[in-house]
Amino acid sequence: MNSIAEFLANKLSKRQVVDGSHTEGWAVCNRFPHAVVSPDNETQVAQILSLASAEGWVCVPSGKGTWLKGGHPPKAVDVVINMANMDHVSAYEPDDLFITTETGLGLDILSRYALDRGQWLPFDPPGVKGGSIGATISTASAGSLQAGFGRPRDHILGVTLATGDGRLLRLGGKVVKNVAGFDLLKLAIGSWGTLGVLTSVTVRLHPAPVLDRTLLFQGTDVSSAARLANAISRSRASFAAVEMITSGEQEDKGIYSLPFVAVRILEPLPVAEEITRIICEQVHATPFMCLEGKDSQLIFDDIQTMENNAEMVLRLSLLPSKLSNLVERTKELRELVDPNVDRGIRMAAHASTGVLRIMIARLNRRKGWLEMLASSLSNLRYLLESEGGSMVISQGPPEIVEIVGARGKLGSVTELMRGLQKEFDPSSILAPERIIG
């Protein structure tokens, strides 16, 4: 064992620490850790962080490992804190519609747990369906359902945060309205583990939908589909999600051969019928397909998992009304895609937020590709930011993310962000560059 692993094994137990070849698969943006430690409880998490602070080890928390390739690459990683052992549900109050669980629990398991009792968690973060609840909150990942149900921050009632120096803070609570002090809970959500490690979470559940219906509308081209998606999202009908999907390649086959718009409705039958009628009337269009039950869910499962196996994922955004302009801006990106790969580029847009996800299966690594890619992405970011939008590299080769930056520059508020980070992690062991840049 290397010295870090040995130190940790002595403090916890050998069972809980691995190093060397056992850490393969735990690389954070290609940075291999010296040790992976798997705490059993929040006290051990605090203990690890306290030790790391004293020793200056850089720590990155991980749930199921689904986000280790995401975000801005850390300068170095000494320890990955694997939360897999911490997956116990500690409280479930169906009458009060909340559940408290440790953060290593998979979202898929949590969803099944609630569904068995007629309740539901409206989380569909992009990526694999088995990601942990902790990572979802830590990255504030929201999928299609944010259109109808809001973002994760709207459903989290409380968390326990083990700070960089090993304090355990209980933020929020288990009631739906709580203004007892500053809302540090919001600060923790989406902080990418740079303020501390989330060890438990209390999340608000919803009644499980009685009907799952998806309407599919065909677009003749990407711009028309984007306009249609925008028009639907502006209708007075209430829907759970509106997504515009395209392969970006006209020669593609099957359902993705032309861009289409998927509208998900999670309402009882009479309401779903009325919403269907309102949408069709307001956008003067008829769906080419109406799916219900599992078929409906499958479409959105596919939308959720579109990012899997992509070499690069970008999130571009402008105001929703500019969605078709945004799609136009992406034409240049097609030159960056390996032409030998089927469905080399796919796109999915959240019509209600104006966020367009671009999944590139494999980059075209021709001569000078790195410079070309960096230049294209930087230009695109500049253009979008000048119009009040943004570009995030959700995942991609670390060498390109390092040059371009996962997110745009924070500007004048950087020092304020740094000041906040320092208060929770005085020794800066939580790789603040992952979010602050």
Add this chain to the structure above:
Amino acid sequence: MPGSLAKSLEKKLKSIVGETGVILDRDRLLAYESDGLTAYRSLPMAVVFPRDTIEVSKVLGLLSKEDIPVVPRGAGTGLSGGALADDRSVMVATSLMNRILTIDSDNRIALVQPGVINADLTEAVSPFGLYYPPDPSSQSACTLGGNVAENSGGPHCLKYGVTSRYVIGITVVTYDGTISRFGGFGRELGGYDIVGLFVGSEGCFGIATEIEVCLLPKPEGAQTLLAIFDRLEDAGKAVTTIIADGLLPAALEIIDGPTIKAVEESIYAGGYPTDAEAALVIEFDGIKAGLSADIERTTVHCREANARDISTAESEKEREVLWQGRKKAFGAMGRIAPDLLVQDATVPRSTLPDVLRRISEIGQSYKLVVANVFHAGDGNLHPNILFDRSDPDEVERVELASKEIMAVCVEAGGTITGEHGVGLDKLSYMSLVHSREELEAMQVVKRVFDPKGNMNPGKVIPDLSEDFS
């Protein structure tokens, strides 16, 4: 010097906001000696009225150089003593910053100054078929800046959520006059959720000078039901079963017996039976086709919880009448007693029957009238303790009863405030729900925004030098 503004500073302030933008004379300052919680009163040294972000920046920059504490104030409708300034502090009032800067109906967003009145925003966006959902009871008077400071809720937040869900961007001026912009629709930025952190910070971090909010389309229809109960606990049980059954009303409010009596004896009478122990106002909104089914299921739950009478509103006018008792409850209580202490604890819904019973027992044991009118669907209680401040014995009993009620709510898994904020009023209760380390974390976060500790000092975080364990 405490209590008076130096002439040179007065001149500089007036050069920024104009001659009429600074109040110094005692008679006019009296209007600013308290917020909606009149138990706390003190006169500020001065009140300044900037008109835009630049003026706020200049005013704060000037005051910070002089090390003078600043207390922001919207309409002063808060109920926690949060907008209270002493004679060493200058109050910065946002009432002249009352412009709706943009309405973008295509993207369902609006940019407003902090002094815009909550209900005025909904009125302004109404022609576009939109509205702003958070609806505090004071919505016809309270400002959006105040709503941001307190993370305000309201009856319809059960379904639609509180202010933090709707604020998507803010321009903030911190104590040293620095202008910063956070968030904004249509972009995903790096860094932390400062917008989420700022909402509910009770003016302790800075002043929000421009607020970007998202709007929702007006629901197609609404149906309201009024259920009358002989026992308050039964109304609490009905709330629990309605929510547990998967129903999501837009609002679910309880008005108890003493409140019903107060309302029915006032000009706001809504026809509630005065011998009832509780009335439950339940509203569903959304697509009309689904409303009747929800009302039918709710009716069954109310009957099973022993509701003695159930009525539904058939018209908008009838709906307004059913809401009358709830919306005018606070105003009507002035008939019963000269003073009112409004509490704001939130408890898990399933504990409502037990907590309500214990609150009633506490009221009886201290020989006090406790009138409950609250957001039952959220578990957000508003036990109102009625008293006369000129009776020292009664004031003492109010304080003791208040503490016991808070303790009961916290013991039930709740918290000390759901929507009114901590302000001055609940400082002593913060240790019931937070450890010293958590309070210290709040303190250091404040320090990042306000290193001198001069933005609304003495609010939210209790004095940590005292032993509060």
